[in-house]
Amino acid sequence: MTRWTPDPTFYPSPTQATTAPPEKLAYVAAFDRTATRPDAIAVLDTDPDSPDYGRVVGWTDLPYLGDELHHFGWNACSSALCPTAPHPHVERRYLIVPGLRSSRIHVLDTQPDPRQPKLVKVIGPEELAEKAGYSRPHTVHCGPDGIYLSALGGADGREGPGGIAVLDHTTFDVRGAWESDRGPQFLAYDVWWHLNHDVLVTSEWGTPSMIEDGIVGELLLGRKYGHAIHFWDLAKRRHVQRVDLGDQYQMPLELRPAHDPTKTYGFVGVVISVEDLSASVWLWHRDGDGPDAPWAVTRVIDIPAEPADPADLPDLLTPFGAVPPLVTDIDLSVDDRFLYVSCWGTGELRQYDVSDPFHPVLTGSVRLGGIVRRATHPAAPDQPLAGGPQMVEVSRDGRRVYVSNSLYGSWDDQFYPDGVGAWLAKLDVDPQAGGLTPDPRFFPHGDEFRGLRVHQTRLQGGDASSDSYCFP
Template sequence: MTLWTPDPTFYPSPRDAREAPPETRAYIAAFDRKGERPDALAVLDTETGQVIGWTDLPNKGDELHHFGWNACSSALCPYAPHPHVERRYLIVPGLRSSRIYVYDTKDRVSPELVKVIEPEELGKRAGYSRPHTVHCGPEGLYVSALGGYGDEGPGGIAVLDHTSFNVLGRWEVDRGPQYLAYDFWWHINHDVLVTSEWGTPSMIEDGVVGELLLGRKYGHKLHFWDLRKRRHLQEVDLGDQYQMPLELRPAHDPTQKYGFVGVVTSVEDLSASVWLWHEEGGKWAVRKVIDIPAEPAPVESLPEVLKPFGAVPPLVTDIALSVDDQKLYVSAWGTGEIKQFDVSDPFKPVETGSLRIGGIVGRTPHPAAPQALAGGPQMVEVSRDGERVYLTNSLYGAWDDQFYPDGVGAWAAKINTDGFTFDERFFPHGEDFRGLRPHQVRLQGGDASSDSYCYP
């Protein structure tokens, strides 16, 4: 008789996940802005920051973005169990090429390519292009996409098989008024899925379009869905001045029904913000709980896109919630700041820490190296035990070029949350990334934004 035992990196509850052993490897997606050479997956030693593994992709011009694991702790959920799968494969989307790559990480340092899903398969079977974010969840792998098969909208979610990685089809049965897409997550025990909005491919691929931003045409809504029935339930508008609600971070505790979303900017004052979604009177509601103002700056020190405003916007492009739901980390890519908030009361966050690195004007160096840095805290990831925070500095090729026209550089950093200080041993930068720009980090065995849990 065959006895199936779940992957040891699957945890039934967030409490169990916090007791997991520390990660020893970090996987980073890095891309070539010019598209003249392949993008790559870099593997870092999390103690030293040294690059210990490297895998070039087989094609050029992919622009790797938000990748994820093929399976995670949701495989232990009782209504859709997959205890025989392993957290083994990285599912890696190319945002510009619409390809999706599958890489095997088992028993090897440098990931090995095992499958390529071409744009035609994604388009013909699911009706989507520009794959963006990957989550492992009930009944399969979920991949959000910004565009339809004809490049523009509507964007949405495609579902892939857990083991064959074949595209099964479009997730939505009834999308209601939803058209723009970006991130998605869920309250898995409550059959609720949440999606956010950015823009269609033509709205983002050449950078921020000033007319669209000032015209309030980028996304500004959240959408709530029935996860099982795959039907749209409710649309909540943050207000069209709040442009681009991007990253979604629901509570890890599966008994809770709230979460946070970061908003890139307000067209009224260039501030950024974080909002809380929650239930209120049987409906979903949102509330702004964190406001981060723009910082005045000399016009001559600003890139062209910001000169008319005379200020640096924070540009909150990522947020991360610790597995115990106590700390929220907010990256302000424009001002070069990473903030820590106590969110034990999610309605009343309290700022408990702040560090500067990079920034459009500040160019704050890392303590391990004296040189001024471009870029800023962009993608942020938290270890399962909540003791380490990882940062990468590139947002998206065309947007990098607009806000850092003299070059965004390449670097990653680690923060020790005990004392909230940079780890001076961990600072891969420059040629460590072989001329590529690092965008996102995933941690060996999972991290704070990889897993959802079905037991409290």
């Protein structure tokens, strides 16, 4: 769908985006671990003046079984306002929702009723395989020239290489694989970019067989999961440089580049170190001056494992007598001030002031759930929580943070074998001083999600991880 004037949710610069009106709705991926019921997109009311605040007010079942909805995104965003964008008049209207297990891609229209998204297209796994050579679609990002979709697996049962498929902005047809020369890249996970500098960045997780049935201890201890990030020439679609973090740092997952388009740095979260079970966050940056300086990474945050009684631990962790933080998501506020780090294992959301990206300062922490702690929420103080802060989404003005508690079905079952449940929390932020406070009025959980688990959240009008900008 096109419009004659730019979508009012698009902003040319991150500074202007921080003045956007508060979101009134949130869209949440909900999935059935047993694959006996369809997955769904749940719609939450996020308007504090609404009588339905904090409740599920819309629900769209998908037509098939076994999708396992994971990461999803908008069809268009503020990058449409970049000077070279071929589609400046597209609308942020459609949700592009991949199934990580099924390799199906669903397109949902949030108009005319944003509380009742309607399924308008399903791209089957055959089209993704035939046109792009990929399977297991994972992460969606809207760029100025198309919709970028990372994928973990190859076509026709091949384990890899994983990579990036591109979808058309308007028809949503699969155009093909993005890479013209992938160099040594084989494992895939996230993709992001520095648009003004023609730089694309990718990270690594594992092939489908390495992740679909849970974490494989032998592979983890053998240091076989991903441990590098890759830099690409965005315009030429060619691999430029592989930067290895060290094979003890397993699974560098979420990429969060600076929103300021003049900057060339960003953060990547690492799930675990096999040497001490710690988690970490790394900064990528140029190693020297000038646009041709090589890329480097610097470890800027370390989060240690927490000692625990082996009797309180799942089988996978019993030999270690400790709970790993398991950093499985990070998110950067639009003003590049605060970095949020989810420690899914210990049940902690951390907030760091990263005004100086080389020297983060811890400014806030909230405990919810956790493998051992099972910390409660103020709205349900007598209800121990399973899971922990996992997917993190930050509002454009930086005042609200949303967290959901499920990681990935088989991994949930390993680390929370007594059940992970389903809950989603909102935390309020002072954008000047920092700090995090759970909102006691906003805690949809349990039956609100009809027995499904919840993963990623997208905010109506955009959020901190949806947009990239071309104007400072």
